Amino acid sequence: MKRLFLNKQTGLVIGSVMSILLISGCTVSPDDPAATDSPEETIEVAGHRDAQLYLVEPLPADQNMEIELLQLTEILYNAELDDEQKANVLLRRAVTFDYLGLKTLSLVDINQAIELKPDMADAYHSLGIYFAERGEYSGAFEAFDSVIELNPNHDFVYLNRGLAAYYNGQFDLAMSDFADHYFQNTEDPFRVIWYYFAAKELDSGRADEQIREQWEQADADPWGQKILAYLVNEVTEDELIREAFSGSEDQAQLNYRLCEAYFYMGKVAAAQGQNYNALNFFKLALSTNVYSYLEHRYARSEIARLRESIRTEQE
Template sequence: MNQRFFRKESKLALSFVLSLFFVSACAVSPNDPDVIEESEERIEVAGHRDAQLYLVEPLPADQNMEIELLQLTEILYNAELDDEQKANVLLRRAVTFDYLGLKTLSLVDINQAIELKPDLVDAYHSLGIYFSERGEYAGAFEAFDSVIELEPNHDFVYLNRGLASYYNGQFDLAMADFADHYFQDPQDPFRVIWYYFAAKQIDSGRAEEQIREQWPQADGDAWGQKILAYLVNEVSEDELIREAFSGSEDQTELNHRLCEAYFYMGKVAAAQGQNYNALNFFKLSLSTNVYAYLEHRYARSEIARLRESIRTEQE
């Protein structure tokens, strides 16, 4: 996905020289794996098994990010910074905490950054994402509205406000924001996907027609288009998973792809009433440890919705 969704790169005037460090791990899947080698990394490809049995080893903490945390903390404690500079460093550290899954520490830095620089747009954006992920939608909407007030053309605020509306059950509002996000770049397949999910809640038949009209032109990301092909039943679960393995250059890219694949398989399974299969897919998405991807963020929201649905059915 090339970090396309919760791409919270805060456009800060900070640069750090970090050596690239990749931790090689083995992706594990049952029975008769074929092994492919790329860039001295090994990725194991499973044999003919159900897609939900393809397992991947969780990503370890990114050492580059851990080093960056140390550097940012050193700057905060030792450098002479004015309020604006300190706010920017705090926001950068908040983004780094978030990337590593340290959500509470991220929130602390976001709030401190806003106190120091009340017009720091990306701090409000990050705050909205935090609240939305936790299901605190009133706070999320307030934060995203602040972003729009300060920077109406922000790249991702309409996507993220749309996600908050979607998971809060406000599908008309979600579709409006997803439409705005889609028309900014119709070639991005992931914009098509979320526009489709919201539209499906309002008019399922029209949504199916719409996604079939849009997906052939949404070719800005080959992997994302493969997910779109899966959603329109042009490829199977097994084919999608195999594409994730065969198209990945290293373990990190594989985990990124599987985080997405499992999530969207969960969405399909849930739509088909296969609640327990859907639960497993969302748990598999979480198991990748790709904390910065929206699929990882909202897998827990999907799990909570499914558990509530299962409880209701059992009553």
């Protein structure tokens, strides 16, 4: 599920600036899985009956986004911009860096944008996503609270603050934020999914009843509803993967869908206690290189949680 740093208004401002100027002249992050794989994890990759069938070619760097980086950089160096225009261009470049997986460069631009425009809600939202992805939750909450103070109607702040709360083990807060996000659009299947995950941590039985009440009505996105159908056992793992392949128009869309499918398969496997299979699914989500999707962002968090659980069980 792609959740961009920018809202539509900011994007339009930046687009206008780019059009005019061009005519005239996204604590420590979890360890890299490849560096810490145990022999058991490696064996499971080969032994899982489906894993080899589901491998996908990693998404290559988007040349259009690379060209956009060059254009934005040229604008920043050569155009005469006021502070607000420069902040908007910096934030757009931060989003582009993030899309390409260049997180540190993205953070530099986000901070510069905030220095130039301290009331820029989208920049704080970007900062919150960056901190949450790295497990720096106090910084994430501070940034998201700033967004709510500046723009209470921001499209995705409750989703992303909910994710920070969820991965920090604050499930009550997570469910509250996911509920706010869900009720903004009850037909969005991904809003149902995360509302369900938080609710399941608090009352598993009620959460299972709730998702069954909600899933059929959440039909705004057919692919997202297919994932929901998988979560309520109406669709099998194999059927979900086949749908990802058959419903994709090109390689990029296939990667987007498989990133999501792998991630939610990992969530199901983890909930069933199949820790090594879950690890492999989360690694497969990472292998797609879909950096801007939250499923890619939080796959490492899921891997870290599973490894900690495995270590605890082995002690």
